[in-house]
Amino acid sequence: MQTVPLLTVICALMLYAGAAVFLLGLGHKIVWYARTPAPLKIPTMPAPTNGIGVALRMAREAALFESLFKSNKWAWLFSALFHLGLLLEVLRHLRYFVQPLWGWVVLIQPAGLYGGFAMVVGLLGLLARRLLVARVYYVTQPSDYLMILLLLGIAASGLSVTYLDHADIVSFKEFILGVLYFDWQPLPANPLLVIHLVLASVLMAVFPFSKLLHAPAVFFSPTRNQVDNARERRHLAPWAARLEAGLNK
Amino acid sequence: MAKPDFNVPRLAEYLEPPQLAPDAMAGSKPFKASRQHQAALGFPGELVENWEEVAIAKLGELLGKYRSLRVYLDGCVKCGACTDKCHYFLGTGDPKNMPVARQDLLRSVYRRYFTPAGKLFPKLVGARDLDNSVLDEWYSYFHQCSQCRRCSLFCPFGIDTAEISAAAREILDAIGVGQKYCNEILGKVHAIGNNLGLPGAALQDTLAGLEEDVKADTGVDVRFPLNVEGAEVLLIPPSADFFAEPHVDGLIGYAKVLHQAGITWTLSSYASEAANFAMFIGNYEQMRKVALRIRKAALDLKVKRIVIGECGHAWRVAYSFLNTLAGPFDFLDRNYPVPQHIVEITHDLITRGAIRLDREANDHIKVTFHDSCNVARASRMGDRPGGQFVLPREVINASCNHFHDMDPDTIGERTFCCGGGGGLLTDDLLELRVKGALPRMQALRQVQQEHGVTHIAAICAICKSQFTKVLPFYGFPMDAVVSVHQLVSNAIQLGAKA
Numbered sequence: 001m002q003t004v005p006l007l008t009v010i011c012a013l014m015l016y017a018g019a020a021v022f023l024l025g026l027g028h029k030i031v032w033y034a035r036t037p038a039p040l041k042i043p044t045m046p047a048p049t050n051g052i053g054v055a056l057r058m059a060r061e062a063a064l065f066e067s068l069f070k071s072n073k074w075a076w077l078f079s080a081l082f083h084l085g086l087l088l089e090v091l092r093h094l095r096y097f098v099q100p101l102w103g104w105v106v107l108i109q110p111a112g113l114y115g116g117f118a119m120v121v122g123l124l125g126l127l128a129r130r131l132l133v134a135r136v137y138y139v140t141q142p143s144d145y146l147m148i149l150l151l152l153g154i155a156a157s158g159l160s161v162t163y164l165d166h167a168d169i170v171s172f173k174e175f176i177l178g179v180l181y182f183d184w185q186p187l188p189a190n191p192l193l194v195i196h197l198v199l200a201s202v203l204m205a206v207f208p209f210s211k212l213l214h215a216p217a218v219f220f221s222p223t224r225n226q227v228d229n230a231r232e233r234r235h236l237a238p239w240a241a242r243l244e245a246g247l248n249k
Numbered sequence: 250m251a252k253p254d255f256n257v258p259r260l261a262e263y264l265e266p267p268q269l270a271p272d273a274m275a276g277s278k279p280f281k282a283s284r285q286h287q288a289a290l291g292f293p294g295e296l297v298e299n300w301e302e303v304a305i306a307k308l309g310e311l312l313g314k315y316r317s318l319r320v321y322l323d324g325c326v327k328c329g330a331c332t333d334k335c336h337y338f339l340g341t342g343d344p345k346n347m348p349v350a351r352q353d354l355l356r357s358v359y360r361r362y363f364t365p366a367g368k369l370f371p372k373l374v375g376a377r378d379l380d381n382s383v384l385d386e387w388y389s390y391f392h393q394c395s396q397c398r399r400c401s402l403f404c405p406f407g408i409d410t411a412e413i414s415a416a417a418r419e420i421l422d423a424i425g426v427g428q429k430y431c432n433e434i435l436g437k438v439h440a441i442g443n444n445l446g447l448p449g450a451a452l453q454d455t456l457a458g459l460e461e462d463v464k465a466d467t468g469v470d471v472r473f474p475l476n477v478e479g480a481e482v483l484l485i486p487p488s489a490d491f492f493a494e495p496h497v498d499g500l501i502g503y504a505k506v507l508h509q510a511g512i513t514w515t516l517s518s519y520a521s522e523a524a525n526f527a528m529f530i531g532n533y534e535q536m537r538k539v540a541l542r543i544r545k546a547a548l549d550l551k552v553k554r555i556v557i558g559e560c561g562h563a564w565r566v567a568y569s570f571l572n573t574l575a576g577p578f579d580f581l582d583r584n585y586p587v588p589q590h591i592v593e594i595t596h597d598l599i600t601r602g603a604i605r606l607d608r609e610a611n612d613h614i615k616v617t618f619h620d621s622c623n624v625a626r627a628s629r630m631g632d633r634p635g636g637q638f639v640l641p642r643e644v645i646n647a648s649c650n651h652f653h654d655m656d657p658d659t660i661g662e663r664t665f666c667c668g669g670g671g672g673l674l675t676d677d678l679l680e681l682r683v684k685g686a687l688p689r690m691q692a693l694r695q696v697q698q699e700h701g702v703t704h705i706a707a708i709c710a711i712c713k714s715q716f717t718k719v720l721p722f723y724g725f726p727m728d729a730v731v732s733v734h735q736l737v738s739n740a741i742q743l744g745a746k747a
Contacts, residue, residue: 029323032319033316033319033320036312036313036314036315036316036319036320037314037315037316038315038316038317039314039315039533039573040533040569040570040573041569041570041573042317042409042412042569042627044398044401044402044407044409044626044627044662045625045626045627045628045629045634045637045662046629046634046635046637046638046662047629047634048634049633049634061405061407065405067330067402067403067404067405067407068328068330068403068405070402070403071330071331071334071403071404071405072329072330072403075328075329075330079328079405126328129329130329133329134268134269135266135269135329135332135333135344135347136327136328136329136332138269138344138347138350139327139329139332139344139347139349139350139353140327141327141373141374141375142372142373142374142375143366143370143373143374143375144326144327146373209364209365209366210366210374211323211324211325211326211327213323213324214323214324214325214326214405214406217320217321217323217324217406218324218405218406218407220316220320221317221320221321221324221406221407221408222316222317222320222407223317223398223401223407223408223409224406224407228629228634230568230569230570230572230573231568231572231586231587231588232586233572234572234573234576234577235572235573236573237314239314240533240573243533243534243537244537
C-alpha cells in the first residue's frame with residue numbers, strides 16, 4: 001500500500017477541522033438566530049406589504065447591497081468588487097470538487113480568473129478606507145485589520161499559484177476529491193498552495209466566531225425581513241403570548 | 250432666551266461630517282430617576298450591589314427574547330456606512346455618537362461575556378469587562394440616541410441602533426439606574442392617564458375653554474367631547490395637544506375636521522395620552538401596560554374606531570405595536586384599519602370632497618414639512634408603502650398655496666430627527682438637543698433662503714416642543730413651527746356643506 005505523505009495528512013486533517021468548525025459553528029448560530037423570536041414589528045419603513053416584496057428587498061440587499069449603495073458609494077464599490085470577486089472564485093473553485101465537471105463551471109473559468117484581482121482591489125480599497133477615513137479608523141478593531149489581511153493572503157496565494165508558481169492542478173484536484181471521498185491522494189508539494197489551504201482553513205474556522213456572521217445575519221435582520229402588515233395581522237412572540245396569558249415570563 | 254453655556258453650532262452652507270471631537274459629549278447625562286420614580290415602575294431604586302452580575306444576566310435574558318439584539322450585536326462589520334448618518338454625531342463631532350461606536354459600547358461587553366472570541370482574545374476584538382467607566386458611558390451615550398433609526402436605513406444589514414439603545418436602557422433600569430424624564434412620565438401615565446399629569450377635571454375645563462375659543466373665532470359650535478359612550482371614534486392625541494402651542498391648534502384642527510365630516514367622536518380621560526414612553530426605555534411589559542389603556546378606553550366607551558393624533562413615536566407604537574401589545578381589536582369596526590392616523594382621516598375626507606379647504610387662509614405663510622423619524626421610518630399611513638410621506642404633504646398642499654420641501658437628503662425616509670426624540674426632550678439635555686438639531690436647522694435655513702419659507706409644519710408633539718425650544722438658538726423665531734392640522738384648521742370651511 002502506498003504511504004500518504006505527512007504534508008498531505010496534515011492538510012487533509014486541517015481541511016476537515018476547518019470545514020467541521022465552519023459547518024457546526026455556523027449551523028449553531030443560524031439555529032440560534034432562527035429560534036430567537038422577534039417580538040415586535042420593526043421593519044425599516046417604507047417596507048414591502050407582502051412576502052414577495054420582502055423576498056425582493058432581501059435579494060436586493062444580499063445581491064446588490066442596496067442600503068450600502070444608499071449610504072456610501074466608495075464603500076459600496078470596494079465591497080461589491082470584493083464580494084463579486086469572491087463569488088466568482090468560489091464558483092470557479094468548484095472545478096476541484098466536481099467530477100465530471102458541470103458545463104457552466106467550465107464556462108465561467110475565464111471570468112473567474114478576474115475574480116482574484118477584483119478581490120485584491122476591493123480589499124485594498126476597504127483597507128485604505130479603514131486607514132484614511134478618520135471615522136472608520138476610529139471604529140476599527142485589530143480583528144478588522146486581521147480579517148482583511150487573511151482575505152488578502154488567500155487571494156494573493158491563490159493568484160500566485162495561478163500566475164507565478166503554477167501548481168499541478170490535476171494532482172491538486174485528485175487531492176481535493178480524495179479529501180472529499182476519504183481516499184487521500186498526495187498534495188502537490190507547492191508551498192504557496194499549502195499556504196492557500198492553511199489560510200482557507202483558518203477562514204472557515206473563524207467564520208462562526210467573527211464578523212463574518214454578517215452573511216447569515218443579513219437574512220435574519222428584522223428591519224429587513226419583516227412584512228409591513230402590523231395593522232392587518234397580529235404578530236405575537238411565544239414569550240409575549242405567555243406574558244399575556246399571565247404565565248411566566 | 251438665556252445665553253447658553255455651550256457653543257451653538259454654526260449653520261454652514263452644506264452639511265459636512267465634522268472633525269472627530271473625542272469625548273466632547275462625555276459629560277452629557279440626564280438626571281437620574283429617583284427612588285420613587287423607579288419604584289412606580291417596579292425597578293430598583295438605586296444601583297444594586299451586584300450590578301455587574303444583574304446587568305449581564307439581563308443582557309442574556311434580552312438576547313434570548315429579541316432576535317434583533319442578537320443578530321445586530323453579531324452582524325456588524327464596522328464598514329462605516331452609518332458613521333456620518335446620526336444627527337447627534339453631525340452636531341457634536343463626538344465619535345461615540347457614531348451609530349456603530351454607540352453600539353460598540355454594548356457590543357464590547359456582549360463579546361466579553363457571551364462570545365468565545367471576546368472571552369479568549371478581548372483586545373483583538375474590542376471586548377471589555379463591565380465596570381464603572383463602562384456604566385458611565387452607557388448612561389451618557391445611550392441617552393444621546395433618539396432611536397430615530399436613520400442609521401438602520403443606511404446599514405447594509407439593517408442594524409438598528411434604536412434596538413441596542415433600548416436594550417441598554419432596559420439593562421440600566423434593571424440595575425437601578427433609570428432616567429428621570431422617561432420614568433417619571435411613565436409613572437404619571439399609570440397614575441393619572443397622561444404624560445403631563447393633567448387630571449380629568451382639568452381636562453374637562455380645558456376642553457370647555459377650547460369650545461369657547463372656537464365659537465368666538467368661527468361662530469360655530471365645534472364640540473370637544475370627553476368620555477362620550479357610543480361615539481364612533483375614540484381620538485387619542487398626545488397630551489401636549491391639550492394646551493401647548495402650536496400643538497393645541499392641531500387639536501382644534503382635528504375637532505373641526507371631525508365636526509365638519511359629521512363623525513361622532515370622543516376623547517377619554519382614562520387614556521388621554523397617545524405617547525408611550527415605555528418604548529424609549531425598551532420595556533415590553535411597561536409598553537404593554539400603557540397600550541392596554543387604549544384598549545380599555547375603547548371597550549368602555551364602546552367606540553367603533555381608534556384614531557391617533559399628531560405624535561411620532563405614539564404613531565409608531567400604535568401602527569406597529571398596538572395590535573401586538575393590546576390586540577386583537579375584533580370588537581371594533583373592521584372596515585377601518587386599527588388604529589388610524591388623524592391625517593389618514595383628513596386626507597380621505599379631502600379626497601372625497603367631504604370637507605372643503607380654502608388655501609388662501611394660509612397665504613400669510615410659506616411652509617415646509619418635517620417628516621418625523623418615527624412616522625417616516627417606523628410606520629406607515631394609507632395603504633401603500635411611503636404613504637407616510639405622501640398623505641401629510643397632500644393634506645398640507647390642500648391647505649396652503651406655498652409649500653416647499655427641504656433638501657431630499659433630509660426628508661422622507663432620510664429625514665433627520667428633530668433632536669429631541671427617544672426620551673431626550675428634557676432641559677437637562679439641552680446642549681445635546683440644540684446640537685442634535687443642527688442637520689434639520691441647516692436644511693430649514695436653506696429653504697428659508699431659497700424659497701422664503703417662514704414656517705415648518707410638524708406632525709409630532711416631541712418635534713413641535715423641540716423646535717419651539719431650539720429654533721431661537723439658530724436665529725429662527727420660536728413660533729415658526731406649526732401643526733399640520735393647524736394649517737387644516739385655518740383653511741377648513743365650517744358650516745353648511747356646499
